[in-house]
Amino acid sequence: MHYWLMKSEPEEMSIDAALAEPKHTVPWFGVRNYQxxxxxxxxxxxxDGVLFYHSSCPEPGVAGFARVASIAYPDASQFDPDSKYFDPKSAPEQPRWMLVDVQALKKTRLISLAELRAQPELANMVILKRGNRLSITPVSAAEWRCLQHMSK
Incomplete structure (x- = not known):
């Protein structure tokens, strides 16, 4: 089993919005970074476990726990000319962008970026590294356990 931190802007998809969806499941669309x-x-x-992270908001941080609910499949927004995620270089026969479905499991108290930085056990967490801008990053099993403990 792997663990991931997945960033979402709350106005695009918040933990509350994901929990309100049928089966608490949402497609994680719009990722436009190759890594x-x-x-x-x-x-x-x-x-796989997912830390649902709210980003680009007044107080970013871990807002809940989720799980990967599907294997990767083509992100339909890349083909929609009306979508802000449209990619004119992508073709249905050879899609460039993929997504997975994510199932929200529970909302937690917000664990802020400052609180993450204050935990010595999380010092090597990718999101805390200088210059990291990825919307999806791996999380170690030890980091996952620490965050589960912190969320209580």
Whole structure:
């Protein structure tokens, strides 16, 4: 089993909005970074743990726990000319961008970026590294356990 941190802007998809969806499941669309796409396409497996992270908001941080609910499949927004995620270089026969479905499991108290930085056990967490801008990053099993403990 692998663990991931997946960023979402709350106005695009919040933990509350995901929990309100049928089966609490949402497609994680709009990823337009090759490394993040490769994580979804090549490494994520159904059942992997997900830290649902709110980003680009007044107080970013871990807002809940989720799981990967599907294998990767083509992100339809890349083909929609009306979508802000449209990619004119992508074709249905050879899609460039993939997504996975994510099932929200529970909302937690917000664990802020400052609180993450204050935990010595999380010092090597990818999201805390200088210059990291990826929307999807791997999380170690020890980091996952620490965050589960912190969320209580």
């Amino acid at each position: 993040a796409r490769n994580f979804m396409r090549d490494a994520m497996q159904v059942g």
